[in-house]
Amino acid sequence: MKIAVIGGGVVGLSTAVALLRQGIDVQCYEAGEPMGERSAGDTRIFRLAHAFPDMVELAARSRTLFAEWSELAGTPLVEDVGTVVSGAHAAEWATAMATAGAAHEVVEAGSPLLRLPARDFSGPALIDPAGGVIRVDRIRTFLVGAIGTRLRPAHVDAVEETPSGVRVTAGPDASTFDAAVICAGEGTSALIDIPSALEHHLRVSYPIRPGAPEPFQCWITKPADGELGTYQHLAAPGTWAVGGDVDSSLVSWAGGREAAEQASLELLTAYVSEHLPFVEPRPIARVHCTHNPDLEDGLHFVRRGRVLATYGENLMKFAPLLGATLAQAAADGSTPANAGPPRHEATA
Template sequence: MRVAVVGGGVVGLSTTAALLQRGVDVVCYEQAGEPMAQRSAGSSRIFRLAHALPDLVRLAAVARAGFGRWESASRTSLIGRSGCVISGEQMPVWAAAMAAAGAAHEVVDGASDGLRLPARTPPSEALLDPVGGVIDVDAVRAHLTELTRGAVLRAQAYALEDSRGGATVWSSAGEARFDAVLLAAGAGTSPLAAQVGIYTPPALAHHVRFTFPFDSPVAWQCWIDTPSTDLGTYQHQTGPGSWAVGGHLDPALTAWEVGREAATTASRDAVLAYARRHLAVEPRIVDSLYCVTTPDLGDGFEFRRNGPILAVYGENLFKFAPLLGDVLAAACVDGSTPAVPDVALNY
């Protein structure tokens, strides 16, 4: 069997590695200079079990076990043990989902010793996810790059065709025929999927994460905050003395039509103002990370298929990467279309 994986982000590389382990002849197309250089970029990401749905909590736990296998194979720590805090409007729903899934968690008040946050005023109530922590993106990239060595083709896939008994991929490296194709190209998935009759959300938005310096003897936890009257944020440490903050702005300020420069300026102003008001960090931006997102997807992932071509899309997929690699590799081989409830039941 011959499979094409379009997209060399963390999901594409995870699937390529899983296919290689199954003995499948696989080519991973990546248009960037290096794998995991676009949506998967950045030195760190948040891992968490906490989600709004019990199925996603259970699948995050499966993914954490997968990261553990990668850690054993690479002999490298991939996820820190700082823990993750969730506060704000979403907290009660996430806490209920954790309870329904049987995941370890605790709901505490703002005076709890269990909170280690850079907040000038702690949240009145918060959910503690003890399994949460910071993913070492660079270490994951190194591991997956080694596993997929020789299977990644630096070429842009620009056209697909569902042809008899398989599919054809046209790329900057030429034309090639495959038995199955996986589309895992992030922002590039929708235009390619549309060529073969698969709908995935086409809207795009700009997003920027900003890093601030800090000096604290306390190891802070990752933090996801969704207040009703202020900026929603996700926050985590990106290295010694570096604290990253991403803000969830009014969609009108970061829509694709606004342009990268205007969206970046709006994001910078909002996050900097938030840091000055609420955080015990030096209110000085020392780094930023830009990426393109698909708005309104929420947490989790979805799958769509037409014949031999399967597409995957979603937000915050990095933390599910080991699980998604296995699920997508199996679907490429057997021609199935996964669904989140079925995956949660079978894993």
Template sequence: MIGGGVVGLSATVELLRRGTEAVCYERDTPMAERSAGDSRVFRLAHAYPDMVELAARSRRLYAGWGERAGVPLIDDVGTVVGGEAAGGWADAMAAAGAAHEIVEPGSPLLRLPGPVTGPALLDPSGGVIRVDRVRAFLVAAAGAVRQVTAETIEETPTGVRVVAGTATDDFDAALICAGAGTPDLAAAVGVDVPPALEHHVRFSFPLRPQAPPSPQCLITLGGPGDPGTYQHRAAPGTWAVGADVAPAAVAWDLGREAAERASLAVVTDYVARELPGVEPRAVDRLYCTHNPDLSDGLQFLRRGRVLVVHGENLFKFAPLLGEILAQACIDGSTPADAGPNRH
């Protein structure tokens, strides 16, 4: 496993559970890049029925992880999807046979720090992924992660060779799951992964006392006055908001600082206008790199004994990816892509 984010750790833990030896290389501390922070949105709701089905499988597997961890890993608050495109997402949930409901603005079923502007989709299986708990569970279950940068990966006649630091090790198979490091590592074994990056920042704001005590997560799909956002309860008393900021304002070449400034302005303006239950005063932020050419979806590529996985919003699929990737590492198969960016 090259990469000790949530994907690499999930695959490592599953391989170990099946009695297969596995080594996870991580250049930093585990889950310190795209998997950093304390919380994420879980939802069955997606634009595509296959993604809804995969999320439903992942939800069940999260429950199993929670039993092993001795603590629930998802806060069962539900997720609301607002915006004109929400009807299409409801259709995808219906096609996948997933429980859902369309609710009108003002419905007593809504528990949000601000109003929705039109009919919204209620996904009762959604909730807040407790990243802090997932990290503790995975790090304990994965055992020792090799804290070193994997420099090269190459196929040999009998397997795969990984050079990391001063060590060279041979394996039967390798999985590249290195997040922002994936395109370079994959290119070295002849696999083409979209390399584009942009900056993304999620900000946290204090919840006002009048906000509902156990708010649902909220995804807004964009429209007049709405840049497209994801929102959820984060650290106690805070509400996290990330927005789809105009590409020109978060382009890679602008640098992180300028992108963070532009993102803060967009998100704070949105909070001030749309969320009366939230103070428009950011108290925390979580930065990550993001690939603008990808959206919700899972992509798998294989070259011989090396499998590459990439995609966006992978946290909600972590236990499912663990199963799928472990199986593929063992039997040499290539899992099927899902979502909009199929190869």
């Protein structure tokens, strides 16, 4: 077989590598830097904790595959510091963890089991001991090395079924494949109908104050309505990264990246100053990416003949599982089952 993978983010590269390991001839198209858009940055949060039991189970399977990747890469790809989810949704997520049979514990602020850059916060806290920091920089090196010359630097303009296969058009060139997998992030909606709303998203890193009790656990805050929800983790030694659920009106696509970044920077820095006593409210690094406000945690798949597409948010932690799943489905013509909350049904 000969299969095209459209998109060289972490999911596209994972899929291409899985196909190569099945002995399938694959070409992965990516117009920019590999893992340079939605996969940008050097770190992400891994967690089993989700609101739906099926997502917990899939994350556990992905964690096992990350361990296998780490063996192949010769370096840990997930640092086991644990993840904490605090606030309004902690109990609901704990129920999903219990249903899935995942180890967890629910505690209150001040528990000696918590290692966070703040002592006080809203609501109980769910401790996910299998969580940690995903080392995106190491994954990028591993996947790019594994795919080798099968990565093609080109922008795909169209993916069309023909009597002889799937034609992929990239500029003046067109090639025909037996099947195609589309995992092009924000570019996926131009090739197949899926939710296409976009907004800007910013993650900012701040210095940890000297003498703070590192290493902190990764931390996701989900406070009551009207308060800023955040995700936080150790981006590098002595550096704490913070992103937040900024109001859509401030980070809209139409409003432009500059205004969105400035609004996000101000809100995140104010949050650090008010809530994180172990962190200096002094921005030292930023990571920009795009976000779809119509999607939450979830894995979504749509098939159009011999073309299979996937989309969703927060997919980094599922990368090895998604790659293996998409590779198998592309080879045998199946369509994986969606997971998580029901969402917009994509159409041909």
